[in-house]
Amino acid sequence: MTSTPILHVDMDAFYASVMTRDRPDLQEVPVMVGGGHRGVVLAANYPAREYGVRSAMTGTRARRLCPHVVVLQPDYDLFTTVSRSVMEVFRRVTPLVEAISLDEAFLDVRAAGRRAGSPVELAEWVRSTVHDEQRITCSVGVAASISVAKLASKRAKPDGVIVVPPEEVTRFLHPLDVGELYGVGEKTRAMLHRLGLVTVGDVAHTPVATLRRAVGDHLGAHLHELAWGSDVRAVSPGRAGVFGSGDGTPDRSMGAQETFGRDTDDREVVLREMLKLTAKVTRRLRTAGVAGRTVAITVRFADFTTITRSRTLAEATDVTQEVYAAAVRLYDALGLQRARIRLVGVRVEGLVPREEVQRQGVLGEREHGWSDADRAVDRAARRFGSAAVRPASLLDR
DNA sequence: TCTGGGGTCCTAGGACCC
């Protein structure tokens, strides 16, 4: 019985590593993925990081820091394929694998059995197997809890393993900045710093009641636990993560949003985009076999202020025309005149399996007509590609 | 050409019901 049964595996600079694994000429030079027009950097390789390039940074800023950085466009299909293969490697170690994104997973090796060895030996086996099969590196944190394992993998980067045994947890945790804790972002970190709580140790030695007043009931209690490394959340392999529902927990919402190439105040342009986004979302709903009752739109203005409006319908729907009609109502209710709009989004929330949706007879033919039309479009899209079939108002003039 | 796109969860107030 091991005292450190949780592994957190994190690919090193995943998107950048995948994009350059067949490019020996790019191994030693700064590379970033994404960050084009109005975009942010999705990933930077380690040579680029030496110049200060980081993911989530604007492409403009990255180029200023490193003018000769090589910019690659992301290939999401490839990322998904590589990710699936990597997750399969993990499942050769234990069935208890929780994928939390394309490039990260928790493994509970307590019940491993499939492969003998201590957690460290299993971690090294994972690392060498991923490297042999996918030619990318990863780092692993090994600990008794998922939160400590996650922090350990970060410390292990790149291409390393770190084990934090239970008796070392506070020594490992307490010197870290509070911003390292999961759930503490820029705002909460600043708030805690203002209170003089700079390190994880400071948080650990602060009364829970004080923390709750400062950052809210839930987060306050949570942070106190994390600061002592005493979170007990289990690895839950049921989580579908990025691989769609299926046998995992169902998605709670699905949405799509897009930033315009340039800001617009043209209602027609906005609505065309909304229709495109709606069609994309409802197709995903139908593919997943779910429908949702609440339609929400997001509007981001030129000054980056962002608002959301939502409406709950009488019944869940996956029908493009119904979602679009609700979205247009929400948009028009804003009463915008000449506002410059940067981004619009459409989201469907409160998802339930489609078979649980009771279609009232009174809704009648029209909705069923639209629903049938959607399904015909889906079939055509599967055969000819999604570019072949789209609403008439999206056709180029 | 500052600031993407996919999500989750929490908070808080009001409505409404018991």
Next chain:
DNA sequence: TCTGGGGTCCTAGGACCC
């Protein structure tokens, strides 16, 4: 007559994560 909970749903905003 006055006061008072709790619970749920809906909506808007915000923080956070990858």
